[in-house]
Amino acid sequence: MWPWTVNPLVKSSLLWGAIGALSFLVLIQGYHLVTGEFVGAAVMAGVASLVFVASAVSAHLLRPTLARQNERA
Numbered sequence: 001m002w003p004w005t006v007n008p009l010v011k012s013s014l015l016w017g018a019i020g021a022l023s024f025l026v027l028i029q030g031y032h033l034v035t036g037e038f039v040g041a042a043v044m045a046g047v048a049s050l051v052f053v054a055s056a057v058s059a060h061l062l063r064p065t066l067a068r069q070n071e072r073a
Contacts, residue, residue, distance in 0.1 A: 009063065017056025024051045 006014075025048055032038055 009060070013056045013060035013063070016059035017052040017054075020055025021048045021052035024048050 025044065028039060028044055028047075
């Protein structure tokens, strides 16, 4: 068992961040395969980190709004 537990809402937001970062990496890989241009590992890692943070924060902040909208549907 882990010495600490993570709030399920925070865990969900972090997982959405991981999905966003991995999606970006898949897209940049496709760009590399189609064009043959290599962007650079440091650039890819930096942008993937930014996408991770942006996706996780936006998922965490938009959760209440999306939950309310889904209840109305």
